[in-house]
Amino acid sequence: MDTDSGTGRARAVLTAGLRALGLALLALCGSLVLLVLTLVSLLLIPAGAGLITTPWVLAGVRAHADRRRLLAARWCGVRIPSAYRAVPAGAKPWTRTFRLLGDPAVRRDVRWLPVDAVAGFGTALVPAALVFCPLEGFALALGLWRVFTDGTYVGWWYGFVPVSGQGSASLAGLLGVALLVAAGFLTPALLRAHFLLTRAVLAPGRGELAERVRVLTQSRRDAVDASAAELRRIERDLHDGAQARLVAVGMDLGTVEALIERDPGKARELLARARRSSAEALGELRDLVRGVHPPVLAERGLGDAVRALALRSPVPTEVAVDIGGGRAAAPVESAAYFAVSEVLTNAVKHSGAGRIRVELRHREGMLRIAVTDDGGGGAVVGAGSGLSGVGRRLGTFDGVLAVSSPAGGPTVVTMEIPCVLS
Structure with a gap:
């Protein structure tokens, strides 16, 4: 001993x-x-x-x-x-x-x-x-x-x-x-x-409280703006996608009702098209729900949700999870999930990486996520980049974002969110 x-x-x-x-x-x-x-x-x-x-x-x-x-x-x-x-x-x-x-x-x-x-x-x-x-x-x-x-x-x-x-x-x-x-x-x-x-x-000095209030006010404004933008996106996707398909299904079924005795062949053709349209509408609704709150995140937690993201990534992505069997609060899990999704999307689109590694760990009340790619580097926070949105998303929960991306790579995006696991 x-x-x-x-x-x-x-x-x-x-x-x-x-x-x-x-x-x-x-x-x-x-x-x-x-x-x-x-x-x-x-x-x-x-x-x-x-x-x-x-x-x-x-x-x-x-x-x-x-x-x-x-x-x-x-x-x-x-x-x-x-x-x-x-x-x-x-x-x-x-x-x-x-x-x-x-x-x-x-x-x-x-x-x-x-x-x-x-x-x-x-x-x-x-x-x-x-x-x-x-x-x-x-x-x-x-x-x-x-x-x-x-x-x-x-x-x-x-x-x-x-x-x-x-x-x-x-x-x-x-x-x-x-x-x-x-x-x-x-x-x-x-x-x-x-x-x-x-x-x-x-650290801020005597004006720390006022500065903290200002930051929280800004974070709340960003969260409200993000929610409003997400609501507009959902409305747009419903109107242009699933809603239009369901209207078409209804019209096809109405025509089938009129033709079922006079032209059974045409009616069967319209029924087949209505079935395809309903299946496509169902797929679009599932994609929409996945964009709002992925079912795998709600059912199996952050680790499995990030693994699901890695499986869908066109770049080979390795995931290491060390957060025990606990779960963070649903808003924190959602913020972390979409932050990882945004960082992975940036890496796939802009880095030219051949491999990506995602690490999730929870230590001493802190959820730490590191996304590393072997691409060309040069990623920066600011100038309207997606990483700025990630930083604002994490800031709502007192989280921080750090980016190390020298020319030639590798790029390491580190995110930390204070939270407890239940």
């Missing part, structure tokens, strides 16, 4: 160290590059070029910040609110640029970049160093000191220990042990401190 506990703790410390190292690289490279691109793009606004580049650069900044929000919630349980203002689809470059620059959440993202590149890098590097620097001390104690000195002079410093021979190298090894013990106690706390610093900059 003790051995298993020690092994588990060692694994947790190593995992925290690897995560901290990744965060340090992400802070130093990602935040620094995005900061430079943002400043250059803003300086180009008076020349006109910045009106084109700024929305794209700020979309990258937002994706970078959203990725950090997801990691904070997933790794340390630190929730960082996301409260971006919607930009009208099809807005002109001038309007789009200044709508983005007027968004307090976007301005916080930009202010966060230099903080993350300096303080964020430091707070991530320290726990990584606590985990991996002891390896150097152990290597020196085991004989690496001979590479740096022949024992007659100080050839290397390990922390505050001058290494000039086997004795001092052994002290370096003891210091490595002390650092490793400190890593066991401090690394998780330091990793959490990194995300708390991120939250301190990215």
